[in-house]
Amino acid sequence: MRRRALGAISAAVALTLPWVAVVVATDLLPWLTAAVGLDYRAPAALQTLSTLSTVIVTGLAVLGAAFLLAWAAETAEKDVPQAFAIAVLAVLAVAPEYAVDALYAWNAGVFAGTERGIEAGNLAVANMTGANRILIGIGWAGVALFTIFRRGSSADPAVERRPGFLSDVVILDREIGLEIVFLLIATLWAFLVPLSGGIDIFDMLFLVGLYVCYIAVILRGEVEPDMDHVGVPAYLQSFSRPGRIATVIVLFVYSGVMIFTAVEPFAHGLEFLGESVGIPSFFMIQWIAPLASEAPELIVVVYLVNKARSTAGFNALISSKLNQWTLLIGTLVVVHSLALGSYGVLAFDFKQSAEIWLTAAQSFFAVSLLIRFEISVREALTLLVLFLSQVFLEFALIREFVSLPVSSTDLLLVYSAIYLVLGTALFVSRRRAFGRLVRRTAGTVGDAMSMGGDRPASADD
Numbered sequence: 001m002r003r004r005a006l007g008a009i010s011a012a013v014a015l016t017l018p019w020v021a022v023v024v025a026t027d028l029l030p031w032l033t034a035a036v037g038l039d040y041r042a043p044a045a046l047q048t049l050s051t052l053s054t055v056i057v058t059g060l061a062v063l064g065a066a067f068l069l070a071w072a073a074e075t076a077e078k079d080v081p082q083a084f085a086i087a088v089l090a091v092l093a094v095a096p097e098y099a100v101d102a103l104y105a106w107n108a109g110v111f112a113g114t115e116r117g118i119e120a121g122n123l124a125v126a127n128m129t130g131a132n133r134i135l136i137g138i139g140w141a142g143v144a145l146f147t148i149f150r151r152g153s154s155a156d157p158a159v160e161r162r163p164g165f166l167s168d169v170v171i172l173d174r175e176i177g178l179e180i181v182f183l184l185i186a187t188l189w190a191f192l193v194p195l196s197g198g199i200d201i202f203d204m205l206f207l208v209g210l211y212v213c214y215i216a217v218i219l220r221g222e223v224e225p226d227m228d229h230v231g232v233p234a235y236l237q238s239f240s241r242p243g244r245i246a247t248v249i250v251l252f253v254y255s256g257v258m259i260f261t262a263v264e265p266f267a268h269g270l271e272f273l274g275e276s277v278g279i280p281s282f283f284m285i286q287w288i289a290p291l292a293s294e295a296p297e298l299i300v301v302v303y304l305v306n307k308a309r310s311t312a313g314f315n316a317l318i319s320s321k322l323n324q325w326t327l328l329i330g331t332l333v334v335v336h337s338l339a340l341g342s343y344g345v346l347a348f349d350f351k352q353s354a355e356i357w358l359t360a361a362q363s364f365f366a367v368s369l370l371i372r373f374e375i376s377v378r379e380a381l382t383l384l385v386l387f388l389s390q391v392f393l394e395f396a397l398i399r400e401f402v403s404l405p406v407s408s409t410d411l412l413l414v415y416s417a418i419y420l421v422l423g424t425a426l427f428v429s430r431r432r433a434f435g436r437l438v439r440r441t442a443g444t445v446g447d448a449m450s451m452g453g454d455r456p457a458s459a460d461d
Contacts (some may be wrong), residue, residue, distance in 0.1 A: 177373070
């Protein structure tokens with residue numbers, strides 16, 4: 001096991017090394033040599049990487065870092081509650097999205113009052129809403145379908161075969177009820193965000209506060225020492241506790257740095273390649289860049305599902321959606337205000353208001369699907385088809401491939417209404433299950449906040 005685990009770790013690290021070489025040669029060494037009064041110039045081949053080469057090198061770094069993240073999170077489950085380990089994994093895996101969105105929010109503050117500043121504010125919202133909708137429309141739906149139809153799914157306890165057309169389901173862990181309810185609360189608040197004309201301090205206080213409350217609750221959960229792991233996590237968990245914790249921290253930090261530094265050139269490279277074939281810049285920033293920044297998260301989840309850990313995979317996706325829908329939105333106004341030099345609302349136009357409403361409506365519908373802790377093939381396909389049809393129709397309207405009696409903004413409102421009608425119907429039909437979910441979550445929060453909810457110490461090896 002030791003040789004195989006070390007080989008897997010070495011292979012993942014090797015994927016990141018080309019990007020490490022580029023960063024060291026073009027950024028770190030010039031800075032260090034300048035600091036001591038020397039003159040250093042990176043090799044011309046590294047300074048003038050083509051767009052395609054940059055995409056390949058950074059893409060491999062993101063891939064390798066995603067595997068390191070997944071192994072670190074699984075290893076950490078021996079010492080901290082699984083939900084907390086997955087929450088840390090989710091934050092690090094979507095760090096690229098934070099970085100890209102923060103860049104646009106910062107530019108909106110730096111160039112406030114100008115056309116460039118207004119455009120940057122719109123792009124911050126467009127990038128954020130695109131990432132959130134990709135996470136559900138492709139992430140939730142695609143992973144559900146992959147879980148059911150992949151080879152060996154019959155051995156996955158999360159997959160249940162049922163009679164009827166497209167009726168097979170993925171059974172979810174009931175422990176994610178906490179995440180589902182918190183996500184619903186954040187979703188309902190998101191409908192209100194455009195009403196104030198932008199993202200303001202009240203959005204930050206509520207959404208960031210909600211996430212802090214969520215973390216406080218899961219930190220008081222119990223460690224699950226009996227979970228069986230194989231491969232790299234099993235090998236790393238065999239270390240003594242100090243060595244294990246140090247290894248997890250190193251893996252988290254290294255993979256986080258790789259993702260944080262690689263994703264921007266990766267996303268911009270994809271944008272440039274797209275624009276070279278006629279895809280509009282705004283459309284690229286809303287869809288291609290978020291798709292690139294969500295890649296680590298999707299890779300990690302597919303890895304977990306392929307190990308028949310479907311519930312952990314879905315937990316990671318739901319946790320990612322929760323932190324994006326709270327921390328990402330809430331912190332944008334902080335970044336914007338820092339760049340501005342004083343407090344300021346991150347403003348956006350009505351088109352972006354419609355984008356937020358559509359994203360909230362999709363989230364509302366997606367939560368309604370999970371009330372009974374399962375998602376069927378039919379439901380996953382509905383999520384996927386609604387997402388893809390909206391994106392393709394909007395692209396066709398922008399490029400004037402089709403003529404419809406509605407504008408692209410009207411199209412967003414139409415799809416918002418569809419999601420809301422479907423979600424409301426499911427909440428009504430599943431109201432008893434929803435009531436049980438709310439009561440269970442209230443009990444979990446109450447237990448965690450009470451004096452008796454302290455997490456017992458874990459047994460050390």
